[in-house]
Amino acid sequence: VTSRLCRGQVALADRRTWEWQRPDTSGWTIAQQQRYQRFERALVDYLANEKVQVIEKRYSLRISQVQEQLARAMTKDVKGHLLGFCALIPSLHVRVQKRVKAMPAGPNPSAPMCKGGLRRLLDDEDLYDALEARVLGADARTREARVTVLSIQKWLVTELCERGYKPTDYPFTTKIPLYSSLSRLLKRIKQENMAAYLKVYGQGLQATNLDVMSGKGSRMARPLPLEEVEIDEHKLHGIAVVRIMVDGIVKKVPAERAVGIAIIDRGSHSVLGAAVCLNPEAKAEALVEAMRSAVGPDHVVKLPSGQPAPPFRPGDFDPALKGAAWSVAFIDNAKIHVGDQYLAAAARIGSQTCYGPIRSWSARPNIENLFSRLVRGKFDRLPSTTSRFTDSKRGQAPADRAIAHEIDHDKICLAFYKVLGQANTGTNRGLLNQSPIQVLSD
């Protein structure tokens, strides 16, 4: 039995792969060198806490294989040094295991039976590569103006029928329509090869964008960075206490709710600016303050106590990104958005404004995602002052609990700005695993 070692079992000092000793691979064959490189990179990524799924996919390895090599790398030689990458011998044996699952059979195969069935069917029939080429527009002869599930389905059904598939065979017998399975597969192919897909259909997608703006189809491409922004406010459902001096004694009183305002760029998904309004409702001044924080290169965002806020804007992390302006702002019909102060500020930036229909949150997906992430992650867990349950059966009154927690305005603002900073610096799947700041820098 080969021993394995999980990364959690490896001491932090031993995880420094850059200090590990490396073998001399100059005399190895190309295949051996490639195999060595693959395992070396997989080990480095594994110890750098990369996701297991990502490693398995990136290097076409099972994690157990990596763990086996990690166990070998952790063994010590006669001098007491770790073997490190020297454990990866040239004749490294790599087993390729393929799980074989039977094709769905019977009149109405169940969903678990059908899972992955379409992909297996395409592999068996050698159609997967053709399908991928069709979706990505790799072949000029089969390239269409726009890839639709329906057109792909028509082609696939024709191909399968020509090969003798009958209506009683899979994939025509399932309760899950072929259309939906195919739709998921197409989505995955596009996601995995987004760069190639955009290269071919990028221009077409610009046109699609216009179609979408006129109310057709679904949005596929994103605009350029610093072109379109979304602005919105959200109540931070926390509770705040403020300290006031009454007759020389410091008293803590529960404060009203705070409202966070953020400006997010549609192209890069980065949060350009933000402000917190210490009121139950957002005020126009706070909105203008948020815009100023995005546009002003030397603007300092402050906490209520006067301390500077933690870095959260792109300009706080990279001085080259200071000061942003945009051409179009997408906002809702809040009262302050049609107020004189906002319109004057928009005129100063030169930004057109699009007022979306009421209750159309999907028109501003980025900002709504950000706020849902913010509220779920930070603010809902705080006790709420708005609760009416103040009787003893339900525990302490929320206001008292707030005082016990000592959650003041500064803490609320800190939580808000920190989440925005994380959103800016964290990687985003929609940006091909880049962070918004990386996209802006490019």
Next chain:
Amino acid sequence: LLILEEQTMAHDLLVSRYELRAAIKKRGHRKYDVWTGFAPKGNFYFSLDGTPNCLHLIWMEGDPEIESYTIPTQIAVGEGIEGPAGTMPDAICVLRSGAIEWREVKTHDDGDKLKYKHSDQVLAQTRLAEKMGVTWRLVTTADLNKQALLIRNWRQGLAYIWAAQHFDLAPYESDIRCVLESDRSSILQQVLDAYTPENESLLIAATFRLVQKGEITSDLAKKPFGLDTALLLSSEQRGAK
């Protein structure tokens, strides 16, 4: 004079706010966007219903063939299928050739279907246009799609021009002319390099103004706007020199 001009602008802005609020109120629960902004070629603040109308306005702003345009507010009475029908085109354009064009913007791609569906409105408009000796044009989503790049570039251009609204761009325009006269085919980078970097935004705004006036031709319809945008003095300007 400056004070008077500022007061006029403030008045215009105020009027536009009323229009905007009225447009939002008029929309109610219906699902379309309301757009607001400034149109420098027409020199007015706009509040438009629906994205296609806004895209069309940006196209008109960037189209070198159009000298000026207005968005009509009064209904004209034309002759429909069943007698007189009130109608209002979405825009009235004055082309550089001197011709006047009425434009109707619709979201449908297929012009024939559209004519059938809106036949009464279309018929009234076409007859009225014929009577007044102007051309009538139907602008569909397909037309807007063809101009997607130009519209995208001019969105930025309008932002530059609007942000520089309170600045006198005439000196910058003459600077740009000087650069282009010395070097007939230039790119934007060369124009910006010729002057101090503090005035970049104003130079870009002035460049867009000159393109709008037809004094400069550019490749904004073919390439995304950037530092490598080609600028060339128009034939009229070269001829005048």
